Amino acid sequence: MLDMTGVTSFYGSSPVLQNVSFSVPRGAVLSVLGRNGVGKTTLMRTIMGLTDRATGTIGLGGRDIRAEPTHRRAELGIAYVPQGRGIIGRFSIRENILMGSFARPDGKRVIPPLVFELFPYLGDNLNRRGGDLSGGQQQQLAIARALAADPSVLLLDEPTEGIQPNIVEQIENIIVALNREHGLTIVLVEQNVRFARRASQHFLMLDKGRVAAQGDTALLTDELVHRHMMV
């Protein structure tokens, strides 16, 4: 469904990701793990075409999208929820969600029913300003904005970072439901190994821009976690 083969990705002349290869089957979740600064966000940005340059192959449904501009990748079905969420504070909830709809293949400016189903609070408060929401509500809004594009692949960069503990589980459950009930293929950058093990079938461990280990989540041992995630 989504794969990379021998991808090296650059900021300026620095190769931040080096020779990365992986494959996520349709309908699966891949967790991307590793210490701070190893290139997890860069991996997401490379999938979206947001780094300065990348070499190698980025495949979506068997087609190489590496030369496609970011907006085309969005139209082809990849939606990105960045770290820090990227909510526009002075825009309403409705406006923030509709920003995602530009990438809908049918061109309609609508909020899909799934958003109302998963996030009733957002649906009931469409005129509230995005900036007035809590961190957890803003994370829900960022996911809702991604879903407005009607994607087949969702990229989630540390979706529970900085969120109150009582809301974390709610967001985790929504991510699991998006995969298991709604069939989305998900790439999840995650520091929380417990949630990565629960949500994903596959993992990719990065260390200093390279793949240190990968495979089925059953192979994500405590030893690997200690070696590549502890400081």
Ligand SMILES: Nc1ncnc2c1ncn2[C@@H]1O[C@H](COP(=O)(O)OP(=O)(O)OP(=O)(O)O)[C@@H](O)[C@H]1O
């Ligand atoms: N826009 C940029 N320009 C130049 N270098 C960058 C840029 N963004 C990130 N880097 C560098 O690339 C490396 C990888 O950063 P990246 O943000 O991908 O790591 P990460 O694993 O996501 O870290 P974190 O867990 O802290 O988010 C770091 O050395 C970082 O300084």
